[in-house]
Amino acid sequence: MANHAIGAVLGLLLFGASAQAGVEHARDPETGLESWSWRVGGASFSFNQRLPDQSRAYFQGRGFRPGEAEAVALACVFQAVVRNDADAPIELDLSGWRVMPARGSPRPLRLEADWQQEWQRLEVAQPARVAFRWSLFPTRQRFQPGDWNMGMVTFNLEPGASFDLEVDWRQANTARHLRFAGMRCAPDRQL
Known part of the structure; x- marks a missing residue:
């Protein structure tokens, strides 16, 4: 019982930390693309760089005109994955x-x-707008134990820009905070 209590206290300290305690950084040796991930107490977040060319091709393949796809490609796109392997729900906004x-x-x-406001202004075709909606990570989501999801997030920075990411969520009705320090947008280059 004492070990369980100590583990719970340590978990709370890590969950509430505003620094990047436990954040792992990796670089793919073949592509040079980077990722940042964090996992404690059953909650996990990972962010993987996407090259602008990957986003250009992806969105043009879903009906976006080249200029429209370019706007997304140059907005610092990452693939985000969130998992809840804990016993309590996680809520994101x-x-x-x-x-x-x-x-x-x-x-x-x-x-x-x-983005949808921009697409409406530019009169982007409805099928492309629907594909875009399903490609991005949902703005608000509740994860029950065992749930996970992935999608793109856009940080609205130039290719190669450095930044920190402040992430807030609720787990078991408790506010949590994490800072991913030293993240970088992928450079605008081809693989």
Whole structure:
């Protein structure tokens, strides 16, 4: 029982830490693409760089015109994966996450609703807009134990830009916070 209590206290300290305690960084030796991940107490977050060319091709393949796909490709796209292997639900609201650029002021992520306003203004075809909606990570989501999801997130920074990411969520009705320090947008180059 004492070991369980000590583990719970350590888990709470790690969950509440605003530093990047436990964040792992990796670089693929073949592609040079980087990823950042964190896992404690059954919750896990991972963010994987996507090259602008990957996003260009992906969105053009879903009906976006080259200029429209270019706007997304140059907005610092990452593939996000969130898992809940804990015993309690996790609730996310990406509208509360913050991008802390190496230069400039903190800013929110560019969310799916922000993009949809742009697509409406540019009269992007409805099938492309639906594909876009299903490609991005949902802005709000509740994960029951065992649930996971993945999708793209856009940080609205230039290729190669460095930043920290402030992530907030609720687990078992408790506010949690994590800072992913030293993240980088993928450079604008081909594999």
